[in-house]
Structures are given as C-alpha cells and as structure tokens.
Amino acid sequence: MSGPLSPLIENYLREAGFWHVATIGWGYKLDPKLISALIKSWRPETHTFHLPCEVICYGLLGAISDNIYGGRIQMG
Numbered sequence: 404m405s406g407p408l409s410p411l412i413e414n415y416l417r418e419a420g421f422w423h424v425a426t427i428g429w430g431y432k433l434d435p436k437l438i439s440a441l442i443k444s445w446r447p448e449t450h451t452f453h454l455p456c457e458v459i460c461y462g463l464l465g466a467i468s469d470n471i472y473g474g475r476i477q478m479g
Contacts, residue, residue, distance in 0.1 A: 420447050 408416070408425070416422045419442045444452045457467050470477035 416442070419445060421445060 413422070416425045421438075421442055424441075425438070441452060446453050460471070461467050468477075
C-alpha cells in the first residue's frame with residue numbers, strides 16, 4: 404500500500420490477525436477486493452486460508468476427488 408491506512412481498515416486487519424500481511428506490501432498497489440476475500444477465507448484456528456475448490460474440481464473433473472493433498476490431486 405502506498406501510504407498509511409485509515410484507522411478503520413487497520414483495526415479490521417488487526418482484529419482478523421491479518422495486519423502483518425498488509426504491511427508486507429508497502430509501496431505496492433494491492434487490490435482491496437482481493438484482501439477482503441482473503442480475510443473472509445482466513446481460519447485463525449489453523450492459520451491457513453480456506454479456499455473452496457470443490458466446485459471448480461467438480462466442474463473440471465466431473466467428480467470431487469478424495470485424493471486432494473494441499474494444492475495437489477493424486478491421479479492414477
């Protein structure tokens with residue numbers, strides 16, 4: 404981000420545990436909609452993002468595989 408954030412946005416980022424990520428991009432243009440989507444998908448109990456991909460997998464493969472490991476799908 405090119406400059407200081409509004410205190411309102413800063414408070415939301417801190418509350419979501421996402422402030423440190425927002426400060427990584429100082430000086431770079433970031434997409435506020437992308438940040439909002441990432442905050443909504445953040446799971447503080449596991450410190451990971453939950454990015455639902457089952458619909459995409461089903462649309463591309465016609466089925467949802469039981470062999471999804473992280474970002475990989477094991478295929479035979």
